[in-house]
Amino acid sequence: MPEYPIPLIAVVLLFIGGAIFDRYRKRADQYAQQRQYPEAISAYTCLLRLNRKNRDVLLRRGWVHFQVGDLEAAIEDHNKVIQMSPRDGSNYRLRGIIHARQKNYDLALRDYDQAIRLNPEAANETYLNRAHLWVYDKENYQAGIDDYTAALKIVNANLEKSANLTHHKRDGFDVELKNYAAAIYSARADAHRFDLNFDAAISDYITAINLHPDFADYESDLARAYLSNKQPNEAIEHYDRAVSLKPADISLLVRRGSAYYDMENYERCIADCNQVIILEPENAIGYINRAEAYFALGSYAEALADYLKAQSLDATANLVTAGLAITRFKLGEATEAKQLWAKLLEKDSQFSDMAWVGTELHWAKPLVEAGQQLIDQSK
Helix, strand or coil: CCCCCHHHCHHHHHHCCHHHHHHHHHHHHHHHHCCCHHHHHHHHHHHHHHCCCCHHHHHHHHHHHHHCCCHHHHHHHHHHHHHHCCCCHHHHHHHHHHHHHCCCHHHHHHHHHHHHHHCHHHCHHHHHHHHHHHHHHCCCHHHHHHHHHHHHHHHHHHHHHHHCCCHHHHCCHHHHHHHHHHHHHHHHHHHHHHCCCHHHHHHHHHHHHHHCCCCHHHHHHHHHHHHHCCCHHHHHHHHHHHHHHCCCCHHHHHHHHHHHHHCCCHHHHHHHHHHHHHHCCCCHHHHHHHHHHHHHCCCHHHHHHHHHHHHHHCCCCHHHHHHHHHHHHHCCCHHHHHHHHHHHHHHCHHHHCHHHHHHHHCCCHHHHHHHHHHHHHHC
């Protein structure tokens, strides 16, 4: 049969059965999968002219509207679906996601609540959506933790059921479910960390790692929690594991280097910065962090060279200007140092407060002391 363009097939479809309808729906799906969203919307709209009450097509068009940011159109499609299937909780969950994207948080929460009421035994995804809203949009960490816990109750029950299956039946499925549970434990750990409950965060990150070993992100997040809990040695241990799993991950090297910096182990910090620069020679953060470590060791010439390189990569950064100022000051270039600090004060008067500067720029004690000396001599 000839391939008619989708916008012209309406008359043909009036005379041909559902098999051809499905054929063109698959083509519409291909447009959506290939991110050809205008074509996908046109195709789904054409199909809906033939069958206005096709819930599946409405949902798919609503998803595409959501992808292109036409949230009102997405809501309209989901409203129609809910009118046709008011007892299907999954539709309320999807509409809730759209409301959340619109920042209509109360409407989103109402839809999530309804989805959970309608299908409490399979509401884990809804709990996760609601938890994300509580934690990241409303900063109600305890409410988010409660929802992550509710999701875990459902997922852990499924894990117990999986354990009772034969090995052949649960092979693959069991691993996927464990990884899913690990992601939820990690998300709950994040909420605990935001809520400054570092012991609880550490416990959840460890559980996530036990469920999904050899996953660098969980090792890195656990290291961050240990650092926040003032357990730097444990933090380094898990940063080491993360780096061993993803040795070319620059963000992990930067974080471990920063941990060494906080521990005043400046040589190891420099070693990690060296690796960052080898992997990405134009990485400004690598040069800035190495400059700070060199400065803390009293290697001012090396620090100046790194600050100048960082300036060539990011000339507007206050962090670089401040570093150049104190380094030139230590090298005896007082006039240039005072001019640089004056520029900082023009941008932000808080640079007159060294306690603020040290916290804001995350400077070690030697840098803070040099900054205070510079400020004192500039008066």
